[in-house]
């Protein structure tokens with residue numbers, strides 16, 4: 001299996017990922033995801049981004065400590081996640097994506113969310129998330145639904161980055 005991150009244009013990024021029903025290879029997959037994320041110095045990675053169409057993503061806020069020494073360190077895997085409630089309050093953040101290299105855009109999303117997910121023992125957890133954790137959770141959750149952050153931009157911003165996206169699509173790593 002390849003350890004490379006698939007990029008914009010790869011069909012797996014547009015598929016709805018399959019739920020995890022047993023923990024066969026779960027630890028192996030999650031460990032591999034963390035080692036790729038560490039190498040890329042990213043803050044989130046969803047399984048479809050490494051070509052695995054399964055409902056798993058990981059978050060690691062460690063790289064953000066340089067910008068904000070007060071940040072809460074979250075390094076965790078989320079299995080079969082879902083978003084139960086969204087706040088009407090919104091926040092904005094300059095998002096990027098390891099599958100869309102070189103493109104960063106402001107994205108508006110709900111500021112707080114209530115979520116559920118399974119942990120590595122497949123035990124169900126419910127939590128209310130805010131701040132950067134809510135932000136990354138929503139970005140990564142979108143990956144499991146075949147949605148990319150560039151889909152969420154207004155038509156004008158989309159138009160402005162369309163040639164960059166086309167170029168990425170042409171050279172996409174599958």
Ligand SMILES: [Zn+2]
Nearest residue numbers: 096097098099
């Ligand atoms: Zn992404």
